[in-house]
Amino acid sequence: MDFRSDNTAGFAPQILSALAAAADGTRTSYGEDEQSQRVQTQLQALFETELAAFFVATGTAANALGLSLLAPAWGTVFCHADAHIAVDECGAPEFFTGGAKLQSLAGEHGKLSADTLASQLPGGIGVVHHTQPAAVSISQASEAGTCYRPEEIAALAQVAHRHGLGVHMDGARFANAVAHLGVTPAQLTWRSGVDVLSFGASKNGALAAEAILVFDPARARSLGFRRKRAGHLFSKMRVLAAQLEAYLCDELWLRHAHHANAMAQRLAAGLEAIPAVRLCHPVEANEVFVDLPEPLIQALYAEGFQFYRWMDDRSNTVRLVTAFNTRPQDVEALLAAVKQHAGSTG
Amino acid sequence: MDFRSDNTAGFAPQILSALAAAADGTRTSYGEDEQSQRVQTQLQALFETELAAFFVATGTAANALGLSLLAPAWGTVFCHADAHIAVDECGAPEFFTGGAKLQSLAGEHGKLSADTLASQLPGGIGVVHHTQPAAVSISQASEAGTCYRPEEIAALAQVAHRHGLGVHMDGARFANAVAHLGVTPAQLTWRSGVDVLSFGASKNGALAAEAILVFDPARARSLGFRRKRAGHLFSKMRVLAAQLEAYLCDELWLRHAHHANAMAQRLAAGLEAIPAVRLCHPVEANEVFVDLPEPLIQALYAEGFQFYRWMDDRSNTVRLVTAFNTRPQDVEALLAAVKQHAGSTG
């Protein structure tokens, strides 16, 4: 049983079917087809606003392209020290921005606070010796499996905007945050001050599809060129559009997220009841971080359970990730194993 | 009927089925799954050599990443004036190399000759004022729908290697070239001196899949990092691997190319017989370039035939592209229409 990541999971049948339905016939390439246009409209409806949407295949591309709209080459991008853009994208934001500096900041449970951001500003704005504060990027849900409330986002955005910074949201697990918080996509984004969102589908049942949403379309004028020169413009755009249309249809995205979140809650609730186990963060999305005794980790690995130590190979913190298709019996099997070994090894 | 491009065509059923077959179960992400490894082996078998293969989704990504292995930021990449990398990738090679200079050269029927390349060399090698000759890139099949013979490639490669340049092949239509020339992939590439190949599938029945093949694996050491920071590393690598495995299985890639080429030959043969029509280039792949009288172009557009003027909106040269799924009756319908209107308008 695999709790390594939501990207070790496969594809949802509805999304595969949409690809099959898009297989025949010729279509204008590079996004000028009707389906691609339709998904634009659907995203506008979902987010209740005008927006410019650009489809790409990976979250790293979405993040880095989005950030390149907000930060010049001499810009500073503030983010949490654990942010995916800072530690897991091999310098993609630096590449796409032409060399901007990511400034990692501390924050409890994977979240950046408005106060922490404020403490960095104005931070040399206007002084040529220093890279210029340009953007703040937050992950929703965060890398610790927690969620920013709309008011937390608004507070961050207020600080950011007051100093001329743009607000980027890495929404690789945006659906999980919406599902957990029970608020609208609009509330979690532009209504709270988010300027650019990476709207992820790949971790939530799609094959490989993300949408970069720019809430002020005027700001997106260069994005078509940026995407093309980065090799991220699909010729057969229907490949991405069909996935996204199925993802949006009948709230598949939200249903998937509700399921994954529920599996995480079930897992967390079960683990919490076991004395040898300590939950590291509130469980608010589809990730559960727990400290486990080393023999317990070994025992679980020996039984074939798959999961990662976090963030390094010697850590006793493990990350357990559920997905759109995690089965309750898998969660129960893991819980049973933990219980069994926690007793015998603890 | 659509003769605009091979990228306006859809997906082959075998490739869709492979994706469906890969949908379930969890797999190690980022290319460490068995299928991804298997395709590596299949590519080595097909090319009869050790090689390092990196999968990406677009031809532009494949070309730009491949070139970044060969040319430093202060390098010169020689290519044909019509090369896709020079005119149709919005500066992707410049982006991925960090600013290398593409030096466009003339060449009959879309092909670069060894003599033309030789005339540019040594070209300031070692002189700090000039960008340094670093690579030559050729398109196989070329943008004019012609093919380089192994001996032509070898002659180019000999000139290139003598001066320390790498040889890159944009093989977006590599299959069509193999099909036309009846030689092995090995003969068309490393046996003739090609160092890096963009092995294309997207234009030939896949959804979006290309493989960057580096024939000296030691040369590919940085490619994993380059791909990741460019956002081209798929988390669910099975998405690309499944497509490529189906593409390679039972020579689907070659059968597709034979079909597309045959359709182009049929079209060319029919057009050649019409006095008002002039073929611009030998037809050696799946593209037919013809000069048509303006009224004939208008008449064909009016009947709903789709195709592009080449290379600009005022040109009377049109490009007709066939694909893996072009139907004979579509070719016949186009020929009939040309005949009809050539008579009435000519």
Next chain:
Amino acid sequence: MDFRSDNTAGFAPQILSALAAAADGTRTSYGEDEQSQRVQTQLQALFETELAAFFVATGTAANALGLSLLAPAWGTVFCHADAHIAVDECGAPEFFTGGAKLQSLAGEHGKLSADTLASQLPGGIGVVHHTQPAAVSISQASEAGTCYRPEEIAALAQVAHRHGLGVHMDGARFANAVAHLGVTPAQLTWRSGVDVLSFGASKNGALAAEAILVFDPARARSLGFRRKRAGHLFSKMRVLAAQLEAYLCDELWLRHAHHANAMAQRLAAGLEAIPAVRLCHPVEANEVFVDLPEPLIQALYAEGFQFYRWMDDRSNTVRLVTAFNTRPQDVEALLAAVKQHAGSTG
């Protein structure tokens, strides 16, 4: 006797004296000192307009930084095929712009015509597959030693601005052009539509000093950051400011240029009278290009005259450059030698 380049010449005494005068006392660094501010004002007076001036030490830095204001990473910069930015800066414009494409165009006697520029436009403006026309760069005086008239510049600028392109002037030999044409700096630049000028001093008696002049200061907002991150912001800015102040004082810049031009005219007049010699271009600045018989070239080299073949080592075209301190007797000596050997070897 050395006719290789105006950069093999030394420094003018007035400029050295200015450095000596600036040696003592402490001053605010990085350009906030009074002298640096004063030179800004002097440049505004000379050019009869508001402008933003940024001092750097080399022409390549001035050009590349200036172009980076006009062209995005996905931009196209049109220039003459012989332009210094295209062939002699090792890709600096590509580096500073983040990968823009230089599109070399033909033009008689080193000059680009408005018609040639117009033939390239709109050139795919708005189409994501193509780099976007962003700027035109002209050299004044040109690499062939010729000068653009104000009306020629205005015609080019009109075409450029009509399509949204910026106009850059590489003025490494701007002084020579002003001296030759007898027009004002304003007429040769912003009054004719130039947006950014590299105002050169290094080739005209300074040690190493250039000013990037941006005629719309709002356009220069990012330039301070660009200069700093490129390592071109001098801490002791007086080093550049003192040179430039001396250069501007009592029209030293213009007097130097008049002298160098006069020496070139004298040389050209003498050479023109010799049957074995063919002038390649009108002599309008401080460079004389002549075709010489090979034995004559050899004979001159043997006598110790220094000059370069143009543009390569096998060429029989030679470039003879005069400078602010070229002596009449050196010109006469060269003429005498040419006459002597032209007779005996011709």
Next chain:
Amino acid sequence: MDFRSDNTAGFAPQILSALAAAADGTRTSYGEDEQSQRVQTQLQALFETELAAFFVATGTAANALGLSLLAPAWGTVFCHADAHIAVDECGAPEFFTGGAKLQSLAGEHGKLSADTLASQLPGGIGVVHHTQPAAVSISQASEAGTCYRPEEIAALAQVAHRHGLGVHMDGARFANAVAHLGVTPAQLTWRSGVDVLSFGASKNGALAAEAILVFDPARARSLGFRRKRAGHLFSKMRVLAAQLEAYLCDELWLRHAHHANAMAQRLAAGLEAIPAVRLCHPVEANEVFVDLPEPLIQALYAEGFQFYRWMDDRSNTVRLVTAFNTRPQDVEALLAAVKQHAGSTG
């Protein structure tokens, strides 16, 4: 009296004289002149080893070009959190490396320890998701005015080299460190494992001159191209060579540093005796950092003393920098004023 920085000081007369001596006559440009070659030899003699030296005008250029030899675009450069390259170069290292990531680390008194570096390694070496540890950069003297002992450098270099990282030394104040430690330049650099040194002169009496020293010349092969495309290759290289030759002649560099250090010691000794004043760091070069009561700071400003609060405008820590030409009476004047106001305001 100005204690703001060693870059608010002027030029040493010996260096000015050297420029005057270099003013006349023509010379081969771009560093092929005899003086430039001679300085190479002198640097090799001073450092007792083969090395490749490249002259540039600014410390930022020296650092960023040097780092670009050690770190690929996907590399990580470790440095102290206060390092000039991290906080005062507006992203130059990122620009020149093509986007490498600077990882700031803590360290007492401005110095990085081998243990701290070791704690970061191997740090994801070989994992494509992470930027790759590529170099460590240390400042000698440090930004806190302290010096690394040879054994400290060796310990850092050992950790670095064990993991394949290069070692860069920002030697903007290298002379002050040599003067303080009484060891040879060789001991402080390659003998202790330094791979690339920015050998600064600008802060120590030159106008604007630095040398990038690469102790393994093979590693410097690309540096000529990198320098040129960055606009840092001077055409009249004598401008830099003459400064550096005078700087090296009769150990001017070391005598300057001894003087500046002595002035700092005198200042520190005087300050230390005043109860209201707290020294923040050991004084080992030409910088003194002290905590002062706010009224005292105000009083000193009111009397016209110039110095900076460190690192921000609200700080009560001030930095006092001495230079090659700081006069004892200036130090005494400052001490007298501090004493006077410390009594009355304390």
